[in-house]
Each structure stands twice: as C-alpha cells, then as structure tokens.
Amino acid sequence: MTTLRPFTAADLPACLEMFDSNCPAYFAPSERADYEAFLSDPADHGTYFVLEQGGEVVACGGVWQGGNLPEDIGGLSWGMVRGDLHGQGIGTALVTLRLAWIRERWPSVREVQIETSQRTEGYYARQGFRVLGRTPDGFAPGLDEIKMVLKLAPGTGQP
Template identity: 45%
Template sequence: MSTIRAFTAADAPACLAMFDGNVPRYFGAHERADFATYLQQPARAADYLVIESGGRVVACGGLAMDDALTAAFCWGMVDHTVHRQGLGRALAQARLQQARTCGARRVVLRTSQHTCDFYIGLGFGITRVVTDGHGPGLDAVDMQRVLSLG
C-alpha cells in the first residue's frame, strides 16, 4: 500500500536518488544541483509531496502558486523501477487537489516529450514546445490544465 505525505528533509537523499535514476531519459544531469537546492528550502514541508511504499519513497512532486489563480507542478518524478504502476497518476491527482485547495483555477507545468502524453491523459494541453529546451534531445513541453470549479 502507498501513502502520500508531506516531504521531510530526511526524504531528500531518496528524492535525489530517484532523480539520478531518471537521468538522462526524463531529466538532464545538469539539473541535479537545481533540484538539490530546491529540496533544501524550508517551504518544501508545505508544498512538496512524496509517495511512500514498502518503507521507501517511490515518487515525489511539488506545487507552487505562480499567482492567486495559477499553480505550477514542480519537480515531479517516479522511481524508474516502479514506472507504469499508477504512482505518477496518484501524485498528479494529489497535486491537482492541492491546487484546488489553494484556490487555483489553472495548473501549468513544463515537462518533456517523454511524459507529455501522460499529462494529456490527465486533461492537460500543450501550450508550447521548445526543441532541446532541457538539453540535447530533451524538449521542453509547456502544458496547462484549467481546473473545474468545485
């Protein structure tokens, strides 16, 4: 059974290992330092979630409010050894609910060509594609989803 909970500083090594396991297909190695810095911020306890299963962190992802009505998904990932088991969907749904709770009416994200179809399946639409935007062979795909009221 999986549990979605708030991130704690003790989760950082597991999140960084998860990041490393998703390089180079989903992240560029050059992004690791930015992710490590992101995890060190005190706000992570309030805006970053992890999924724990069998005593280990298997997914993580955050939500930031860009403005009063727009939330952004940040640094979402699933351990590469457990892809395609519904963890990404559960994490995305939890963050969408978190966005609604914060009063957001729109959620934006930047992903790659490798995961944009996953987000399309969750109701997101593509707003822009930047070829090699995350590095060679890793396009930056901007997406958004309008949240329904209620």
C-alpha cells in the same frame, strides 16, 4: 497503502536517488544541481511531497501557486517516480493527489501549469493537460521543454 506527505530533509537521499534513476531518460544529468538546490529549500518554491508505499519513498513532486503569476494560477513541479517502478500507476496517483491538494487548499486556482519534456508530454495529455508551447532542447540537448496547462472548471476545482 499509498501516503502523500510533506518532504523533510531526511528524504533528500531518496529523492536524489530517484532523480538519478530517471536520468538521462526523463531528466538531464545537468539538472541535478538545480534539483538539489530546490530540495535545500523547497518551501521557497511552494510545497513538496513524497509518496510512500509501505513506508518506502517511491515518488515525489511539488505544487506551487502564484509567485510572480496571478493567484488563480498554480502548478506542479519536479514530479518523478522511482525508475524501476514506472508503469504501475504511481505517477497517476502522484498527479491525482497533488491536484486534489491544490483543489482543497487553493480553491482560487483555475489553471495548473507544468513544464515537462517530450518524453512525458503524452502522459500529461492523458491527464487532461494541453500544450501551451515547446522549446526544442529547452532542458538539455535532446530534451525539449513542453509547457502544458490543465484548466479547472470555476467553482468545482475539477478539469
């Protein structure tokens, strides 16, 4: 059974191990300090979740709304699947559950943004996101920053 639940401080070691399992392919090692700082107070940046299968944390990722942007803009943050579990549909479940959470709790959101890399750009494109812009080496040398967006249909919360 797959369960999405809020992150707690007890999840910190599992999330840091998950980050490490995705370095350097998906995250630059230099980003670990930023991620650890984020996890020290994820509520300051929206809501952060872990995805469990059989009581084991297998993925994690966050959602945010507004901030310095209009209330109709939300986003996904720091999403990742444990490195040895890629290709099993866990990432798709994580994206689907977070988008459903946004639709249910923040019905005013009409646009969901994400900052990802060229290594996952195609994955998010298959989920309906389109590229807004790219910054070569934006995260680290060899790891471009790709800004993507998913438009939600007015009144439905659906893409």
